[in-house]
Amino acid sequence: MKTKIIKLDSLTINKIAAGEVIERPSSVVKELVENSIDADSTEITINIQEGGKKLIEIMDNGNGMSHDDAVLAIQRYSTSKIRTADDLFSIHSLGFRGEALASIVSVAQVEITTKTKEDELGTLLSIKGGEIKINKKTTASNGTRIAVRNLFFNIPVRRKFLKSITTEINHITEFTTKLALAYPNISFSLNHNGKSLITAPKGDTISQITSIFGNKVAKACISIDKKENDYLITGFITKPEFSRKSKDYMYIFVNKRPISNKLISDAILQGYGTAIPSDRYPIVFLFLDLPTEEVDVNVHPTKKEIRFSKEPFIFSLVESCVQNSLTENGLKIFERVSDTRVQPTLFKEISKEKVIANTQFSDTTRIKSTVEDKTSIRMIKRRDQPIEHFLPEGDKKGRDKEIQIEKKVSIRVIGLIKSTYIIAETEEGLLLCDQHAAHEKINYSKYLRQLENMKVSVQKLLAPVSVQLKPSEFQMIEEMKLQLKVYGFDVEVFGKNEILIRSIPSIMGVTISHEVAKDIIDIFKEHNKEIKENLVLEDLDFIKEIVSLFACRRSIKSGDKISVREAEKLIAELLSLKEPFTCPHGRPTIIILNEKYIEEIFQRDYR
Template sequence: MADIIQLLPDNIANQIAAGEVIQRPASAVKELLENAVDAGATEIKLIIQDAGKSLVQVIDNGKGMSETDARMSFERHATSKIRNIDDLFHIRTMGFRGEALASIAAVAQVELKTKRAEDETGTCIEIENSTVKKQEPVAAANGTSIAMKNLFFNVPARRNFLKSNAAEMRHIVDEFIRVALSFPGIFFSLTSGGQQVFHLEKGSLKQRIVQVLGQHYNARLVTVQEKTDYLNIYGFVGKPDTAKKTRGDQYFFVNNRFIRSAYLNHAVMSAFKEMIPADSFPLYVLFIDLDPTQVDINVHPTKQEIKFEDEKIVYAFVQAAVKHALAQFSITPTLEFDLDPDIQKLDAVNKPFTEDKQEAARSSDLYKNFSQKGQAHFIQPTDKTELKHWKDFFEPGNDQSAVGNRQSAMENSSQGFAGNNGQREEKFESLIDQLKKKADVSEGFSALATRHLPLTIDDNALLFQLHGTWIVAPTSKGFMLIHQQLAHERILYERFAAAANGKNIAAQRSLFPVTLQLSASDAVLLQELTADLNQLGYLIEPFGANAFVIQGTPADVSAGNEKLAIESILEQFKHFSSDLKFSRREKLIRSLAWQQAIKPNTLLTLDEMRGLTTDLFKCAQPNVTAGGNPTYIEFKKDYLEQLFKR
């Protein structure tokens, strides 16, 4: 029998490797940007077309490559970083495996132009499906330009799995931001479809954070700086008031490499404990520098997951550094004023306050009123005080009239108190009787034969709101406890789902449209959601780079809250971003339902409670929210009687 095991051809092996390294255009962006950084570039430009599906090009002014190196760079495991096994444990560069260019060349059409400063001409290489199509000398600027065109052109199945352009662009922006934050001393730019998205001048880390995440963070960052023999920690955390409901603006870098670590994230969260709500996430951009031998970065194809030799020490240092930073710097809101030069010219500042002027000031009525009667703690004495006999209550005496008066007062007081109690008790008993009668005669909550769910509420049913959160409603078999927020979520979810399927929600056009300025990543996200939001009553139009105009909103969004409503939708939508089982539209509908639902501690009128409950039981599935939480709990008579052992 013939042998059946054989080596894979190189082109197939390369495509399998590409599946690990290049999963989407953003993967190629990450690898190419890191290569440019390793080349010593001070200026790096990223050019995108069609969200990276048509073109991903990185141009740098680094040291470039010789003709031989340019050809060798596309071979598998060809690297300039590793010479022996010890080098693998002392890695300080970004790329080192030598798989990136080989993987890109296996699934795209690649054009490389590179030139060293000492060479007269550069080298141009064109590769397609791991095969060199052309190699020739070319005039080129110092550095390297590499263009990846038509990603997955030879693997149609992989191309079909790519998301929409807006979704893929969001991933590209994320990768770009991570590399740009790692190296604030390098100029970065990102151009997509001919429009510049980022133009990041070289500067300090704080300047880069503000450039990337937004100007509003400028005065809301706290410096973290701790140096130890084992590791150094530096960077910034946001003040507690910058915490968001999503964990978007959180970045950890180990030896300048972006990493994901739930363990270290927990260290930062514990440092913020009791400063922010339990469901909020603080902003942080933190760098950890330590000996490369203490960390293994070669545990995942994307190198975003790493292992520390001693995780507990790193955890303790991170937690202590953040706690120290928050304690050392003022984290309370502050106002900064610029000193007006005109103030310096006033007489009160320029002229001396002599003794004559001091005496004149003291004798003025304004001074006396302010220093005596005007004081907050000053009490004007009076002879008509009602407290002059207060000691009689604590000292035994022979004055029988006083004792009698006190006893009479106490009796009257106790009688009044008892009378009040009796009145309250009588009212409470009559309330119970009403509930009992309503429970006996109400047909509004008749049970379904199949679901055993109430359908409607009697218009005369007596509803109560409990602690501003629950609605108590009587039924023929007991009573119901309805959670007003969760019930409203179910109602809105079904309304929005119907709108998304064709029954558009009417929009109310704004008399004065509102302009909304977003960060680049949020702008890409909103661009992706615009069509769906239009169906749901939000009229939003692009207005330049990272800006939008809100022309209209649903009628239930009050004027002046349009901007906050859109920002809340984006934050809540990002909360679902890691949950792959939901479609984009489903995430948006759930986000809107949560955002617009009545929140706890909102007082409702009887008509509002009745309307909410009626709408709930008109829903196709009234008993649970879209997320699976119960909207109400039913307490039946039999169960209640068991509780009281009746």
């Protein structure tokens, strides 16, 4: 390798920098819209073509730029937003690095038309690959219009790796949604290939929530308004019954900047306590206004990350705010005790001590655990697993009677315990079957078989269920309509951002609640890539999720009383499957305590 060092030219430097700031079309939208907001605009229009690959156009009615400023703006490190390094410690604008425009113009063809209200004529700049091609005065209205064409035209590798149009437009839609929520005093409109995706006229936060998420979500909102010294927390949370399977409905803003931050989302979840199961998330729109000097946004090139100087304080403030609002609205909140959701960094030490204290065995438990270690229960993993594998470890006496499970002749159901487990007697010993897991496995296998044969039996719903989606989800589900049909879901577009589920796979019943309908959408949304890639059916996690969603609500639940006949039928049906011994999630469906094991527990060492 040559060792001679050269200084890179400015286009190359800008292209490298652009790699960090401009990752995809949505980053261009982000940077340009943030500039429009910083320029005090009250109306922002975003026009996109082909997911932003062809065109990204942002028009605002903000302050505009003078001719000299416009020329300067496209150069690196030129900004009107900070003056000295000290300003970095109290940033009030969304931009501050003076990098975004320089990056964009170095990787696309850009046209800027801008005019301040003091100037009579505006400026038109046309830039290609960082070089100004046209620079002239023009008639224009106050404000700025920036059109970005053919993004990454000069970085073919980058362009090639741009995601699908749907993915890109979803990012853009989601980002616009967040800004519309954070700036209700600005009217936003987003159009894709001439079709309107978001129209959020000026108003307040709740009117933005209504126009983007629909009436139902808006009506479920509980307001939060808490001020403690210089800390202000406002916004809305929703009652636990509105929880979703996906985190995507937790909108958090710090000083009007949309952020995703584990500390804050954990604090919100902690505030909900046990009111929401640990695999679900609430719908929240929370705005934190914190002293700028306590928030560091200069951590990541895209400003995605944020750091707080008083983490524990912010954690407990958010937690108590959420908790108090819920209790004031008549909900009893129980604290999560053994929460797997992470506590803030500074609390870790305490929790560690707690864990140690809890795992100090008392004498009795210690004795119990050693007994268990010696003769542990073996779970059946395969149908042809020889019986010796179910014997206590180290005991090979049973070797001479290698009975195969295959040869099992009869099963006699003895009864049910806790309305959950079927107890039966088999030749091998005592059989325990989790009726819920068993039924889930049976449903799962049926559904897979139908899918393999491309013949999913479908149930038309007596009452179709409508689901209000947010714009980015609506796009995605609309595109997936045909795939959904293959899986037995007939979905129809119904009004703006609303869909109607008309039929479902028949193994799942005849009706679905609104909650289940939302969960189905969340599951398809979460696994949209997986579904599109057409992987081997058994590998598709979302099928397991769909089946267990229904299994939880419809198939025999633990707690449901079933008759002996039904129990026999269930076990027989389960054992007729190729892989009967584990549920779709890998948990056991059946456990056999063989005779030898039972004898050992009773210490009947008479042989």
